[in-house]
Amino acid sequence: MSVIIRESGLYTSIQDLGRQKYQHIGIVKNGSIDQFNHRLANMLVGNNEDEALIEMTFKLPAIQFTEPTLIAFTGANFPAYKDNEKITPYKIHLMNKGEVLSFGEAAKGTRAYLAIAGGIVAEEWLGSKSTSIRLQMGGHNGRILQVGDEIEMCRNYTSLQKKLFENLEETKTADWGVDQYTLALNYFTDIFHVVSGEGMTHFNEAEIKHLENQVYKVTNRFNRTGLTLEGKSVINRKIVDQPFLSVKKGTVLLNQENQPVVMLNDHQSLSSYPQIGTIASYHIDKLAQKKHNSKMIFKKLTIQEAELNLKKHAQFIKQIKTGIKYKLNEELNK
Template sequence: MITVIQPGLYTTVQDQGRFGFYGVGFPPSGSMDLYSSAVANILVGNPAHAAVLETTFVGPTLEFERNGRIAVTGATADITIDGVSIQPWTSIEIKKGQVLAFGGISAGVRNYLAISGGIGVQPVMGSRSTYVASNLGGVEGRALLPGDRLEVLADSESHTNRNRFETPEYLRVSPLQHHVIRIVPGLCNYLLDSKSQQLLTAETFTVSTEANRTGYRLTGHQLNFIEREQPFGAGSDPSNVVNLGYPVGSLQAPSGTELICLMRDAVTGGGYATLATVISVDLDILAQMKFPETVSFEAISMEAALQLRAQRGKRLQSLVELIDAVT
């Protein structure tokens, strides 16, 4: 068991996501930065589907009631055990009675805390991920509160030999204040006028203060849509379409005034024209960005998007091999 002394700003239980129900309105949820979350699990010897804690800006203070192994990845944060600083991206032993505390962050947004065995909340529809908007999964479908007690599942023996393994620098993520985010154009992109199509990839957009697990609002440039007779049932604004499905990562521009990128708690559909989709690898990067950091978009092919996805898989595999080699 783990007791939540302070929950932090917005800390939720997440795993790799909930699949198979997008068609009836359930987003995948799961860790916003899937790469960092996967590294944390690898460092403590957990299976890939184990549930971790995801923090937002201000992490929690937690008391451990059992010996185990932990790893914290993601944002750059000050983390202590009983007041003594610990290394991030490192496999660390924690003992019964010790208190893990998150201090302020200096880069990024979200930390991932993996605990050997994984968080043992009841899976809902195949996943332990919290989806707060529909009160689903995690701890009673909500963010952590003071006094919550989290069950930790029995851990395998594989973690015991990982003592103090440090993830090499090149396998960590480093949140910056500007990132190039890669997109695959498509969907209703044809509704943008040609100038706006160019503007989307030529200009810089700023992450606004309205940026959460459902979506990131990005401001900076007015986009314009082609003039057409609005389809029946679409609504009168040129950015309106007859409600359609929204891919996770898709970009839309309500009335053209700002961009919204849908994240892992996406609404699964709606009535705004979708313009392009952020590739899954770069959704991890966007998830670590905040106001007033900036992005520019680069259009890439499906071929390139799939290669980048495969590279992420190889990076995780190489971490597993490195750990196996030293133990």
């Protein structure tokens, strides 16, 4: 049995955590842009964190279920409906046969993640089910999902998932979930920490301070490759003899107009554009939730400062995951 795409949304695709070992030969990682919310959605329904799911962007799809299954959706706070009943993100829901999951518009944020208990069937390429739109590989026929597409469910349920089916037979929704307010404090701030990289040597202290004093806005040129920003030019000169440097998710480049461009998952491997640095790893996932006209403010940090913040962020994530595991264990023992 399957789930059926009744409305495709703007950019709906199958993603896991991406291809990990091929960027050195020019094959981009792909995978979910917001990997933290990817992991949370899978954890809630008892899947492995790296299980493939459905990434939904800006205008979300309508999806019909052809048999009962467990779902969880995370990410931007899109209003969600099971048929005509409003339901809540960051919780486990039991979808019955024939029911349709649909979404309204989110006031903040851009992407949401739908995990289905047991996982979904998708084409695997180079060890990943992630969709590579550019190469038309992986996921569902190597493309974004369209109206009428049917995605098979694996249905390889664990004992925990079988117990969740039983526990939610009457209530349809778990009485617990992840606190959205706590996540919002982490996700919807506009400040992004930038760690110095090899390319930072091209910029003097006055230029870096100028960058930190600006407020940039996301233009309508944003996709899975990157975010192009607009505001005052970072520098008023042209950097010559810039060597090709490696690029990764979070790398901040300057385009020909000296405006910042922040790389996302489907980035190129090398670039000769000047590089300001790289977004600190603990701020990477919130890049996924930036939309047209949203603000970004850069703050330069040393590697040592970023490492201290990373430890705090890791503890924050650990607490959330520990809470989910504790509640799932309670469900298993009911």
